[in-house]
Amino acid sequence: MVLPGLLYFLIFKYWPMYGIFIAFKDYQPFLGFWNSPFVGLKHFERLFSDDNFLVLFRNTLILASYNILFFFPLPILIALMLNELRIEVMKRFVQTLIYIPHFMSWVVVVGIAYIFLTTEGGMVNELLVRIGGEKINFLASNEWFRTIVTSEVIWKETGWGTIIFLAALSGVDPQLYEAARMDGANRARQLWHITLPAIRSTIIILLILRLGSFLDTGFEQIFLMLNAMNREVGDVFDTYVYSVGISQGQYSFSTAVGLFKSIIGLVLVVSSNYFAKKIGEEGIY
Structure with missing residues (x-):
């Protein structure tokens, strides 16, 4: 049973x-991996000295923070x-309903956002006009971009993200709730003192795993938006790698950007795991 997963990784x-x-x-494709000339930290120096680096880092950091916070x-x-x-029937119906967006591609999700938010017949803008407001160009606005992107992630992935937490909740001993009710604990106190600690x-x-990425x-989502x-x-870094590294055939530079992101993720995982253990949790290793 372990072998297929092991082979995959x-x-x-x-x-x-x-x-x-x-x-x-x-790296030059016609020279191959081993025969391409070694240049050391040249591509990293280029990345950090690029005028766009701080902008890319800021944009990536803000969007990533939005995903963590919201x-x-x-x-x-x-x-x-x-x-x-x-x-139980209602519970399963709601679960199924909120799982569905996860199986849609980002092309479909962004297409739905365009239908709702476009200034030419978009539902949201038409509603704004009907209530006496003015149309807002959501799709070409710096102020609304991050809100829209984060909202799309929330709509698409929130339902799927509940699976692990529901599995964890199913393992809570029902006797704990019975004992709490006998002691006079209401639903809110049961949630705070039993469910959340569990x-x-x-x-x-x-x-911790989320911080790794x-x-x-x-x-795909950012590129389409x-x-x-x-x-x-x-x-952000992902779109920058595509436009500068992949589209222009600069494979070494795009790999350097990806390695930089991976190092940041590794540092965050190790640091968060360390602090998790400091507060008495097991962590991931």
């Missing part, structure tokens, strides 16, 4: 890791609400 995750060495080479807590909240439902370790582990803001008007706040 060995072949698709660990074996390709040798490719990170091209971040220190001036998206990460929502699956926990939804799972707690679903756990309080006593009508899933605290799961929350911390998932938060902190700077991965999602290329970008235009000339919002690029100032929407351009």
Whole structure:
């Protein structure tokens, strides 16, 4: 049973890791991996000295922070609400309803956002006009870009994120709730003193894992939402790698950017795991 998963990680995750060495080479496809000239930290120096680096880092950091602050807590909240439902049919119906967006591609999700938010017949703008307001160009606005992107992530992935938390909640001993009710604890106190402590370790582990991909803001979604008007706040490392590294064939430079993101993720995972252990949690290792 372990073998298929083990082979997957060995072949698709660990074996390709040798490719990170091209971040220190001036990789030329016709010369091959080993014969391409070694250039040391040239590509990293180029990245850090680029005029766009601070803008890219700021945009990526803000979007990643939005995902942690606004998206990460929502699956926990939804799972707690679903756990309080006593009508099993209703619970399953709501679960199915909120899982569906996860299976939609980002092309579909962004297309739905365009239909709702466009100034030419968009539902939101038409509603604003009907109530006496003015149309807002959401899709070309720097002020609305991050809000829209974060909202899309919330709508698409919140339901799917509840699965692990619901599984953790199913393992809570029902006798604890019975004892609490006998002691006069209401539903709010049962939630605070039994339910949340029971899933605290799961929350911390998932938060640590989430920090590992902190700077991965999602290329496809951001790329589809970008235009000339919002690029100032929407351009992130993922789109930069595509436009500068991949489109122009600068594979070594794009690998250097990816390695930089991975190092940041590693530092965040190790640091958060250390602090988790300091407060008495198990962490991930």
